[in-house]
Amino acid sequence: MGSESKPETKGGASRVVALIGMMAAIYYVLLWLPGIPCIGIPQIKMQVGASFAPVMGLLLGPFMGAAAAFVGDVLKTLVPPQVYGLPFIFSPVVSALSAGYVVRRKWKIPFALLLGILVASMFTPVFYPLTEQWKVYILAFFDKIVALALIPVTVSLLKRRGKARFHLLLFLAMFIGIATDKALGCLVFSLPPVYKGLFGVPSAEVARGLFMVSPFIYPVEYVLEALLAYVIALPLLKIMYKVGFLREFLKLEELSELV
Numbered sequence: 001m002g003s004e005s006k007p008e009t010k011g012g013a014s015r016v017v018a019l020i021g022m023m024a025a026i027y028y029v030l031l032w033l034p035g036i037p038c039i040g041i042p043q044i045k046m047q048v049g050a051s052f053a054p055v056m057g058l059l060l061g062p063f064m065g066a067a068a069a070f071v072g073d074v075l076k077t078l079v080p081p082q083v084y085g086l087p088f089i090f091s092p093v094v095s096a097l098s099a100g101y102v103v104r105r106k107w108k109i110p111f112a113l114l115l116g117i118l119v120a121s122m123f124t125p126v127f128y129p130l131t132e133q134w135k136v137y138i139l140a141f142f143d144k145i146v147a148l149a150l151i152p153v154t155v156s157l158l159k160r161r162g163k164a165r166f167h168l169l170l171f172l173a174m175f176i177g178i179a180t181d182k183a184l185g186c187l188v189f190s191l192p193p194v195y196k197g198l199f200g201v202p203s204a205e206v207a208r209g210l211f212m213v214s215p216f217i218y219p220v221e222y223v224l225e226a227l228l229a230y231v232i233a234l235p236l237l238k239i240m241y242k243v244g245f246l247r248e249f250l251k252l253e254e255l256s257e258l259v
Helices: 012-030 048-060 062-078 083-088 091-102 108-121 130-158 163-189 192-198 204-211 217-241 244-249 253-258
Strands: 036-038 041-046
Touching: 012 048, 012 062, 048 062, 048 091, 048 163, 048 217, 062 083, 062 091, 083 163, 083 192, 091 108, 091 130, 091 163, 108 130, 108 163, 130 163, 130 204, 130 217, 163 192, 163 217, 192 204
Parallel strands: none
Antiparallel strands: 036 041
8 A cells, every 4th residue: 555645756746637637538528428408408418428427536536536527527618618517517526526435435525515415405495495395305306315325335335345246336336426416416506596597497486396397217317327437437447457557546456346
């Protein structure tokens, strides 16, 4: 573990920049894949390429992965300018951050992050007061609440050995990252400057209706995105693990069960 703990070796900073730039470029390209329009708000599309955000957290670690996701998403939003994507620019960042921590057996930060998003959402006009709007809230966030409960469970199970178990838990880490992304997206959309000012939804009542339209379809899509992320991550992880300086620099020894 000695060499793992010294990323500031000769060329370390340049490698960091190069890896972040490379992953950001790949993410930028993937974001151009056709998106799936959200029900009731066709301006918002579920980006299939967003499945790569938690993969970056896995491969680069939470901070480098989050940086790559941010750079890639900023480029996609600004080149060419896409105003509808601007409020959601940090969603892939929290996805990479959460997945990166979970696969490294650290649960407190992703748990606190997702919990904070869930609590903050309760006080937006769409879901407040919760005593009256609890049904809307549950329909919008039940899958994210499941992801919250899975965070400590997944990290706990990661401490146990076994290739089959680790494959399952890698998928769960991808799901947690994607669910955190979607939770932040729901929070942002439930703010009046976004749903009313940007998307032209006339009232909180209409916005509530949008959250209640086919709420069980989206979790299926999230699971499929997590499965896609898992399929993408597995060969990349194996390739990077075989490159000596990457394995040490990115601290992937603890993920050796996959190789």
